[in-house]
Amino acid sequence: MTANMLSYLMFNRFQMSTPAYREAKNRLSDMDWNTSVQNLLNWADKGAMQLNKLIPALKKIALQDGANVNVDETWLRYHAYNKKRKTYMWCLVNRKARIVIFFYEDTTDDEGVQKHGGRNRNVLKEFLGDAKIKSLQSDGYNVYMYLDNELMDIEHLCCLAHARTKFKYAFDQGSLQARIFLELIGKLYGMEDTYRRERLTADEIYHRRNSKETTEIIDRIRTELYDLLANPDESRSELMSKALNYLKNFWNQIFAYRNDGEYSIDNMAAERAIRPITVQRKNS
DSSP, X not given: OOHHHHHHHHHHTTSTTOOHHHXXXXXXXXXXXXXXXXXXXXXXXXXXXXXXXXXHHHHHHHTOTTOEEEEEEEEEEEEETTEEEEEEEEEEEETTXXXXXXXXXXXXXXTSOEETTOOSHHHHHHHHTTOOOSEEEOSOOHHHHTOTTTOTTOEEEOOHHHHHHHHHHHHHTTOTTHHHHHHHHHHHHHHHHHHHHTTOOHHHHHHHHTSHHHHHHHHHHHHHHHHHXXXXXXXXXXXXXXXXHHHHHTHHHHGXXXXXXXXXXXXXXXXXXXXXXXXXHHHO
């Protein structure tokens, strides 16, 4: 692989979905790097061939027995036969191994219609294969929650950051009842920051997460949640109702992070990894 080819692949990592002609005409020319569109396309094709040889090795490490993984997905557009199509890119992160893998597969629905870059659970099941991972953390999308028929031993975790964000949206729209949830969740995140600063071991983190102080905070969240659900309020905003229902529906999965000191309180590892795609999509 030439130096120019490698440089282009590294550069293109942060310019996903950008047409080659735009890179050649604008971005690369601004860097005094003059090359043809065909060169960029050839480099990408040759680079993909080399990277495809690396994926199996990375996948073997990322999905080793007992691994804890974070998964997320997002949509993007691509051009095919002079048409714009919608596809889904998936992202799997093994934080301990420091590996991030992006993947997508074409799937077929129940009626035999092919879906380009599908979002159904077959994509994830195909990628995981017979891996014996320990846990899978996500944002609560149903695809992640119903893999048990195939992978009985996986512990499903959801994302406390998603719950916090929903309450933040509700609070910003005037739902003052969301304040207490933001304050209590903020205390849990403050504890996680302390664990990182003190560089605690997984066992120490496990005991701290199950301490009396942590349990009291979570019990307070539960009490506030069920008090509000037991007293419907017609003036309650839709955003607040969604935040309460998300917390209730995924309660066990959200607080399953307490079951192991190596688990994460949220799914931000995958969220951060996939963010360049979402940013590029919005900018485009």
